[in-house]
Amino acid sequence: MNRDLDVIVVGAGFAGLYLVHKMREQGRSVRAFEAGSGVGGTWFWNQYPGARCDIESMEYSYGFSEELEQSWVWDERYARQSEILRYINHVADRFDLRADIQLNTKVLSAHYVEAEPASNGVAGSSDAGAGRWQIKTDDGETWTGAFCIMATGCLSSTNTPNIPGLDSFAGEMHHTSRWPHEGVDFEGKRVGIIGTGSSGIQSIPVIAESALQLTVFQRTANYSIPAYNGALAEETRVAIKADYQAIRALNRERGAAFGINWGPPGGLTFDSTKAERLEAYERYWEMGGLGFLGVFEDILMDQRANDEISEFVRGKIRAVVDDPELARLLSPDHVLGCKRPCVDTNYYKTYNRDNVELVDVSEKAIDRITERGLVTGGREFEFDCLVLATGFDAMTGALHSIDIRGRQEQTLVDKWSAGPITYLGLGTNGFPNLFTITGPGSPSVLTNMVTSIEQHVDWIANCFDFMQGQGHATIEATREAEEAWVFHVNEIADETLYPTCNSWYLGANVPGKARVFMPHIGFPPYVEKCNEVVAAGYEGFDFSSA
Numbered sequence: 001m002n003r004d005l006d007v008i009v010v011g012a013g014f015a016g017l018y019l020v021h022k023m024r025e026q027g028r029s030v031r032a033f034e035a036g037s038g039v040g041g042t043w044f045w046n047q048y049p050g051a052r053c054d055i056e057s058m059e060y061s062y063g064f065s066e067e068l069e070q071s072w073v074w075d076e077r078y079a080r081q082s083e084i085l086r087y088i089n090h091v092a093d094r095f096d097l098r099a100d101i102q103l104n105t106k107v108l109s110a111h112y113v114e115a116e117p118a119s120n121g122v123a124g125s126s127d128a129g130a131g132r133w134q135i136k137t138d139d140g141e142t143w144t145g146a147f148c149i150m151a152t153g154c155l156s157s158t159n160t161p162n163i164p165g166l167d168s169f170a171g172e173m174h175h176t177s178r179w180p181h182e183g184v185d186f187e188g189k190r191v192g193i194i195g196t197g198s199s200g201i202q203s204i205p206v207i208a209e210s211a212l213q214l215t216v217f218q219r220t221a222n223y224s225i226p227a228y229n230g231a232l233a234e235e236t237r238v239a240i241k242a243d244y245q246a247i248r249a250l251n252r253e254r255g256a257a258f259g260i261n262w263g264p265p266g267g268l269t270f271d272s273t274k275a276e277r278l279e280a281y282e283r284y285w286e287m288g289g290l291g292f293l294g295v296f297e298d299i300l301m302d303q304r305a306n307d308e309i310s311e312f313v314r315g316k317i318r319a320v321v322d323d324p325e326l327a328r329l330l331s332p333d334h335v336l337g338c339k340r341p342c343v344d345t346n347y348y349k350t351y352n353r354d355n356v357e358l359v360d361v362s363e364k365a366i367d368r369i370t371e372r373g374l375v376t377g378g379r380e381f382e383f384d385c386l387v388l389a390t391g392f393d394a395m396t397g398a399l400h401s402i403d404i405r406g407r408q409e410q411t412l413v414d415k416w417s418a419g420p421i422t423y424l425g426l427g428t429n430g431f432p433n434l435f436t437i438t439g440p441g442s443p444s445v446l447t448n449m450v451t452s453i454e455q456h457v458d459w460i461a462n463c464f465d466f467m468q469g470q471g472h473a474t475i476e477a478t479r480e481a482e483e484a485w486v487f488h489v490n491e492i493a494d495e496t497l498y499p500t501c502n503s504w505y506l507g508a509n510v511p512g513k514a515r516v517f518m519p520h521i522g523f524p525p526y527v528e529k530c531n532e533v534v535a536a537g538y539e540g541f542d543f544s545s546a
């Protein structure tokens with residue numbers, strides 16, 4: 001078997017699969033390495049009860065193949081995890097991708113091995129050849145490739161809380177992001193769940209239906225907007241498929257690359273009268289989903305605008321939750337949208353059930369996990385099952401779990417010790433021919449991920465063609481370009497309300513992690529910049545020849 005490839009891909013989720021397809025189309029040898037025993041990435045691992053996408057199914061899907069988008073039939077407005085996983089497997093089969101995907105294989109290291117000095121003594125000069133990426137996998141094998149592309153996902157590295165005694169719990173304990181594929185039976189069990197982000201908010205209503213008792217430990221109340229999920233009407237499917245590409249193009253004009261159903265934002269909040277604003281909030285609320293935040297364009301820019309709409313949401317919580325004190329505890333007080341809001345089915349209503357208890361751990365943290373449960377606020381709780389819905393080491397966690405080294409053995413961990421440094425979220429100086437798909441510094445998690453993935457893969461594929469045409473062997477972001485880019489990404493974020501709370505966008509959920517706002521806000525200007533860079537001869541990148 002040829003262990004020297006054109007392109008090594010790490011990960012076989014949405015990004016890895018499309019990369020394999022695209023590289024093959026270009027006639028390049030490619031192999032994707034995937035730790036899981038199946039394809040699907042986040043949708044393979046996150047099989048917790050209630051797991052579902054918060055972007056509508058017709059939009060959260062590949063647009064690269066007309067045949068695929070026309071033939072696939074989504075069942076629901078928001079696809080459940082099992083449906084998305086079925087779709088991803090269908091894509092792997094339909095495009096015959098499995099031959100170039102190696103499952104059950106964790107990539108341990110990726111090192112850039114610089115070229116031997118040439119006869120003239122200059123490494124990488126014309127007769128020396130370029131360096132190669134060498135990866136080592138947990139099955140003891142070594143592979144080399146001209147390029148290494150990290151398709152490792154933004155939300156794939158589990159954040160396990162460092163609560164004392166975590167290992168001492170004698171009952172069943174599961175993290176939502178590593179859920180057992182055979183499922184968990186909660187029937188008649190006393191269940192505790194830590195975390196009220198999207199994973200907690202989606203799973204709590206479902207677990208409550210079968211558990212004997214469910215106790216939710218909430219450190220920060222989160223905003224959640226009703227999904228109003230349901231079967232997708234045939235007319236909707238037909239209407240979208242009638243001009244799918246036009247709909248995708250319209251979505252790409254949106255700041256978050258999804259949500260055309262909601263129409264463009266209705267200007268600045270206070271340009272409307274109070275009555276008009278309330279009517280607009282109500283109308284958007286009734287449509288459900290994340291598009292609610294697009295009701296006016298300054299929700300995440302103007303504190304006063306945000307105060308008003310977040311109070312509207314708190315009013316909705318009070319209207320649903322019977323106990324006023326419980327409603328107060330469930331009401332967030334941070335800026336709406338600065339932590340990713342959730343999209344739920346029956347979340348707040350679940351707290352009206354007799355078998356559900358909310359425990360506020362915002363002021364008194366969970367002291368410790370015990371053999372039987374946990375202790376907080378001087379009270380011991382006993383459980384048969386403990387669920388950790390504590391999220392991810394987002395955007396950099398998966399990259400840092402691999403020993404990545406560039407020129408002169410520099411590690412990525414060292415280079416990014418004060419926060420990720422990238423040019424366009426695609427590359428970083430000192431690591432030639434290494435690309436990150438939806439890396440930090442790109443719109444990624446603030447957008448429809450599938451759209452952002454396709455944009456990155458297409459950009460890289462075009463870049464490879466360009467390099468081939470020009471006889472270039474390596475590409476590397478310049479230090480000046482990445483410094484300017486990091487500054488730009490932060491500058492945009494600082495003009496918004498995003499950095500005002502302890503979100504995973506900022507790395508604030510992981511103790512000790514550098515606090516830097518990681519995603520680039522705004523899809524269209526980002527794409528424009530990527531295109532300008534190309535038009536200017538890949539401005540900000542250096543090339544070297546083979």
Ligand code: N01
Nearest residue numbers: 052053054161195196197198199200219220340389390391
């Ligand atoms: O993780 P989170 P998630 N003691 O980080 C709490 C995507 N996603 O898995 O807020 C007590 O949001 C933590 O508290 P706090 C989506 O982008 C999408 O839920 O840090 N509590 C928080 O409540 C989402 O945003 C879908 O104070 C502790 C929770 O755990 C992202 O993934 C579905 C704690 C973690 O929430 C992450 O969501 C699921 C401790 N020691 C996920 N440590 C879709 O719908 C942490 N917490 C597509």
